Amino acid sequence: MAKTVAERSDVIPVLAEIFRECGFEGASLSIIGEKTGLGKGSLYHFFPGGKEEMAAAVLNEIDTWFEDHIYRPLREVENPRAAISEMCHAVTDYFHSGRRICLVGAFALDNVRDRFTDQIRDYFADWNSALAAALQTAGHNETEASALAEEAVISIQGGLVLARALGDPSLFKRAMKKAEERLLA
Amino acid sequence: MAKTVAERSDVIPVLAEIFRECGFEGASLSIIGEKTGLGKGSLYHFFPGGKEEMAAAVLNEIDTWFEDHIYRPLREVENPRAAISEMCHAVTDYFHSGRRICLVGAFALDNVRDRFTDQIRDYFADWNSALAAALQTAGHNETEASALAEEAVISIQGGLVLARALGDPSLFKRAMKKAEERLLA
């Protein structure tokens, strides 16, 4: 982070990594200051609402990224099977093959859940419904499609939990491969 | 909690619920004092190591419970299919049909992970291996057995994440049912 002049938009990805590594409570302003290279003055200039606003901004950025790279392609596609396959690879990359956790999932299990209920719920609801839409386009009926979509998102989240817990990223890759197989079966 | 005399052993389940609800950092000593009915003096009498010792004791108690109610029955059984089915129902009950989260999973995604790495890893490793043992006894080869076991534990954890995130416990029940089907297929 350059000491000279910063923009809000390039602070957010740094914040995202800090929250992923340290959690919401663990991400103290001094750590944030250190890793962004910004003093408290600048941080409160960009985020007058403090840490809560920082986390909300991060969740928003995540939502935008998933909307652009995951959800929309699933909804708007001519070839849904290719889109599903693309999703699996994009997700594997996004989570660094299991070395990076899902911040939204982590927040869901944390007590900060109550402060971000809507953003957390929407993230998973949108993922489920976009994937179900692609599966319906691919020929499944509504019931099958939503069951399959739910299962896949469950496997992704569970895979991230176990990969982190066991210190074994390869577990996440196996989970993604299996999820892809089931979605395309 | 009776104000009169407490025992360490009956404080621990209360602590477990507090950590589940509030997370490690969110569980302040004042909240703990309030919900256990004990002053800091008593708490430090039972847990000289403070919050860290409290959490370690909780993780130990969880480990013992799973060893007794889940892992051992899976390993020692004549009828592995019945044991697997029992596991699914015990797990559903334990997590209150999806209304209760898994503290170990939550810790795995939190920054406290680093303080409890071993206990977290063992919890999932033991679960995987006990379930895989039952599956081998039931006739699967080693590779299949460990893949199926891993998948099931993944679904349980993912199911808990999504159920909490979406505020929909029924999602967890569906995930458990599906996991059971796969294990017994």
Added chain:
DNA sequence: GTCTATATGGAGATAGAC
């Protein structure tokens, strides 16, 4: 927009009377 200095609160933890 950035910094430093500071206010204020609550955290974890300890001491010692009962």
Added chain:
DNA sequence: GTCTATCTCCATATAGAC
């Protein structure tokens, strides 16, 4: 074994100079 009083520290947040 329990309590209350107290200590220290670091958290978030603010103020105001540059």
